[in-house]
Amino acid sequence: MGKKIRREVSNRLNQIVHSIKDTDVTIESKNKIQYSLDLRKVYAGYGKTTVLHDVTLQVEKGSIIAVIGNSGAGKTTGIRCMTAQIKAQKGSCVTAGYDVNKVPEEVQLRIGYVPQLEYLSLYYDFSALDNALFFGRNFGTPDKIIKKRCIEVMKTLGLTKKEFWTKPVKKLSGGEKKRVSIMIGLINNPEILFLDEPTTGLDPHLRIEVLNFLARINHKFKTTMVIVSHDLECVDYCNQVMVFAQGYMVDFGNPRKLTRSLPNSGKAITMRFHNLTPDEEQSIEKIPEVIYKLHVGRNTFKIFYENEASLSIIFSKLQELGLESNHYHSNCVFLDYFRVMSVYNYNKIVGQRKLEATKEEESK
Amino acid sequence: MRLRKPKKEWRHRKQRRVRITAMIRKELDWIVHDKISMFILFFLPIFLIISVGNVEFNIDSRAQDTVVYVIDLDSSEYSLDYIETIRGENFTFTVYDNHENPDLVTMENAEALIPTTELGAYLIIPSNFSETLLENQTAKIDLYIDGINTIEMLVIKYQFISANLLYQVEYQVFNSEVLYIPEYRPEIDRSILENAVPNMIPTILYAVSNMVACQAIVADDPLKRMLLSPTRKGEVIQAKTFAYIFFGALLSLVCMCVLTFGFGIYFISPLDTFLIFWMTTIFGVTFGLFFSSLASSRLQGAQLFLFSFIFQQMLVNNLRIEPIVNYMPIEVIRQNITDIVYRGIPFLSLGNQIALIAGMNLVALGAAWLSLSLKKEVA
Ligand SMILES: Nc1ncnc2c1ncn2[C@@H]1O[C@H](COP(=O)(O)OP(=O)(O)OP(=O)(O)O)[C@@H](O)[C@H]1O
Ligand SMILES: [Mg+2]
Numbered sequence: 212m213g214k215k216i217r218r219e220v221s222n223r224l225n226q227i228v229h230s231i232k233d234t235d236v237t238i239e240s241k242n243k244i245q246y247s248l249d250l251r252k253v254y255a256g257y258g259k260t261t262v263l264h265d266v267t268l269q270v271e272k273g274s275i276i277a278v279i280g281n282s283g284a285g286k287t288t289g290i291r292c293m294t295a296q297i298k299a300q301k302g303s304c305v306t307a308g309y310d311v312n313k314v315p316e317e318v319q320l321r322i323g324y325v326p327q328l329e330y331l332s333l334y335y336d337f338s339a340l341d342n343a344l345f346f347g348r349n350f351g352t353p354d355k356i357i358k359k360r361c362i363e364v365m366k367t368l369g370l371t372k373k374e375f376w377t378k379p380v381k382k383l384s385g386g387e388k389k390r391v392s393i394m395i396g397l398i399n400n401p402e403i404l405f406l407d408e409p410t411t412g413l414d415p416h417l418r419i420e421v422l423n424f425l426a427r428i429n430h431k432f433k434t435t436m437v438i439v440s441h442d443l444e445c446v447d448y449c450n451q452v453m454v455f456a457q458g459y460m461v462d463f464g465n466p467r468k469l470t471r472s473l474p475n476s477g478k479a480i481t482m483r484f485h486n487l488t489p490d491e492e493q494s495i496e497k498i499p500e501v502i503y504k505l506h507v508g509r510n511t512f513k514i515f516y517e518n519e520a521s522l523s524i525i526f527s528k529l530q531e532l533g534l535e536s537n538h539y540h541s542n543c544v545f546l547d548y549f550r551v552m553s554v555y556n557y558n559k560i561v562g563q564r565k566l567e568a569t570k571e572e573e574s575k
Numbered sequence: 576m577r578l579r580k581p582k583k584e585w586r587h588r589k590q591r592r593v594r595i596t597a598m599i600r601k602e603l604d605w606i607v608h609d610k611i612s613m614f615i616l617f618f619l620p621i622f623l624i625i626s627v628g629n630v631e632f633n634i635d636s637r638a639q640d641t642v643v644y645v646i647d648l649d650s651s652e653y654s655l656d657y658i659e660t661i662r663g664e665n666f667t668f669t670v671y672d673n674h675e676n677p678d679l680v681t682m683e684n685a686e687a688l689i690p691t692t693e694l695g696a697y698l699i700i701p702s703n704f705s706e707t708l709l710e711n712q713t714a715k716i717d718l719y720i721d722g723i724n725t726i727e728m729l730v731i732k733y734q735f736i737s738a739n740l741l742y743q744v745e746y747q748v749f750n751s752e753v754l755y756i757p758e759y760r761p762e763i764d765r766s767i768l769e770n771a772v773p774n775m776i777p778t779i780l781y782a783v784s785n786m787v788a789c790q791a792i793v794a795d796d797p798l799k800r801m802l803l804s805p806t807r808k809g810e811v812i813q814a815k816t817f818a819y820i821f822f823g824a825l826l827s828l829v830c831m832c833v834l835t836f837g838f839g840i841y842f843i844s845p846l847d848t849f850l851i852f853w854m855t856t857i858f859g860v861t862f863g864l865f866f867s868s869l870a871s872s873r874l875q876g877a878q879l880f881l882f883s884f885i886f887q888q889m890l891v892n893n894l895r896i897e898p899i900v901n902y903m904p905i906e907v908i909r910q911n912i913t914d915i916v917y918r919g920i921p922f923l924s925l926g927n928q929i930a931l932i933a934g935m936n937l938v939a940l941g942a943a944w945l946s947l948s949l950k951k952e953v954a
Contacts, residue, residue, distance in 0.1 A: 309579060351585070
């Protein structure tokens with residue numbers, strides 16, 4: 212019981228520490244900051260095809276970053292470029308202080324990578340400790356230190372009993388395997404840990420659990436984390452999100468700030484209509500005071516408006532249209548932001564970027 | 576301060592040695608843990624040696640009960656002598672002829688019984704048999720052998736060929752017939768196992784080590800993740816080669832022990848014998864690693880093994896197309912193993928052959944490294 216509370220408290224603290232960090236990045240300290248990730252106009256892809264276009268971003272040490280985007284948006288490609296698995300075709304990609312194109316080995320010494328599929332990335336017939344030795348020795352670390360670190364990380368990840376370290380990995384449960392895989396990613400005490408979909412395929416409870424553990428690791432070892440995920444839950448744990456669409460990075464920033472950048476600081480109204488024909492649905496959209504309209508359920512919409520005045524105009528216009536609804540006010544979460552942007556904005560941004568690119572090429 | 580200064584410590588020779596040693600240790604652990612690999616590697620060759628060593632079967636015992644009918648249409652001194660010859664203790668025939676058993680040995684009976692197990696063969700001595708021999712021309716005997724059991728058929732055929740020769744020598748009958756006698760020289764009573772060693776050992780040692788090594792890279796799924804450390808692909812090949820070659824040495828030793836202590840096979844120079852055995856497994860390992868780096872799935876690894884093995888067997892045993900056949904690992908070993916194992920020729924005196932062997936292994940490893948480097952999915 213006491214442990215649970217302590218865990219809760221440490222997570223809370225962690226979150227608070229992070230939220231403080233986001234808000235006060237003081238200008239004077241900025242020059243000293245050594246970025247964990249520093250990408251300038253990076254293009255990357257496979258062979259001659261370019262998947263990732265013109266990505267520029269900086270990530271501070273110790274932060275947790277979420278990489279989100281639709282399937283095929285280029286998230287994995289981005290991660291593979293940052294982890295020196297593929298070269299940047301253009302631009303410079305600096306990870307942990309080293310250029311991935313010039314000295315990939317230096318980069319690899321200082322990063323950890325947790326691939327999506329454990330069964331392809333662990334020796335199943337061996338224990339977690341053996342796996343740690345297999346992987347850790349490749350970094351030139353002495354056995355003693357590997358063992359110590361393995362046990363330390365496993366404990367932090369909630370695998371405190373000795374049997375978890377000594378049992379063959381194949382005899383562990385899915386969530387335990389995932390954590391062993393995360394431990395392997397941390398075996399070289401990396402400055403940055405990259406995780407490709409660490410929560411996919413886990414049950415909702417375990418998803419939160421794994422994220423809690425990651426936050427704890429981040430807190431304890433000051434490891435920068437880059438988490439690729441389809442589950443937007445992880446955004447809650449992050450200082451920054453990167454949003455990819457069609458190979459472009461279309462959004463980058465603090466998720467809470469981004470959410471607040473929605474109209475009316477992210478305060479919207481959810482309306483559930485009794486009956487709605489497609490025509491009536493269109494007419495709601497046409498009300499000029501409705502900035503964004505988001506489908507959130509059957510005949511249910513989240514409506515974004517500028518301020519209280521525009522809200523009352525919306526109500527009166529709905530009355531004119533003879534549309535009755537139950538409604539309640541709601542604060543938006545990042546999911547809403549992401550959905551709004553996906554519907555209204557990201558495609559436009561991609562279009563613009565593409566246009567800029569062609570213009571630039573023409574001018575050359 | 577965007578960029579840090581590279582430390583390049585991962586490049587130091589010591590670091591590299593640490594990594595390779597680590598990989599070798601991992602590999603050894605991995606193989607020992609992989610029960611199927613261990614089974615293939617050790618059980619199969621030893622099982623084969625033991626079963627061939629214990630088997631009672633030999634050519635003569637197979638044909639013990641062969642019943643032969645002789646229909647003598649000549650009934651001369653010559654034909655009776657011939658019948659005596661095949662009745663002799665050199666052969667394992669039970670002979671019935673139409674003089675002693677005129678009711679039993681008839682054309683009808685013979686034709687009816689030949690497809691059954693009751694009759695192994697029948698022959699017809701033509702009426703002009705003695706006449707032809709007196710004229711020094713080739714006498715023809717019609718021989719019909721039960722063809723259903725191929726091995727038995729061969730045994731009977733060879734016995735008749737010997738019988739012909741024996742008859743000619745004993746009774747001073749010479750004609751232009753070309754005769755063939757299966758013969759072992761210089762020691763006729765080598766055991767079956769001893770006879771099998773020069774063929775069986777290269778084949779089975781190469782096969783098992785190749786089969787296991789064919790999975791070395793392609794089945795090592797976490798290798799992809801391992802390559803995200805400063806470990807290079809060349810180091811992986813080196814480590815795997817060392818680990819598998821170590822097991823090859825162990826396997827060679829175990830096989831020699833079973834052959835020597837289990838079946839009393841005497842090797843003139845155990846060291847040279849060990850070297851050629853080990854060489855065989857090294858061939859299997861280097862070629863296996865090449866196939867493994869080429870394959871993109873476990874199944875493909877196994878297919879490459881099987882294909883290359885059958886291809887080699889066909890070239891070595893049947894087609895023998897020059898000069899390709901001389902570069903088949905099994906053939907290279909086979910050409911040298913008998914001399915080393917039974918004649919005591921030192922391994923080192925093979926000279927050019929050693930250079931060829933080493934060269935082929937290095938080429939295989941180079942190819943493995945190249946194909947692994949070109950493979951994009953690995954990292
Ligand atoms: N090895 C490859 N060779 C060529 N093209 C590839 C390769 N891997 C991915 N692509 C292409 O690059 C694009 C981006 O793929 P990527 O794997 O980065 O997407 P993703 O955002 O990670 O998607 P998901 O969420 O489904 O994992 C896709 O259009 C894909 O077809
Ligand atoms: Mg992906």
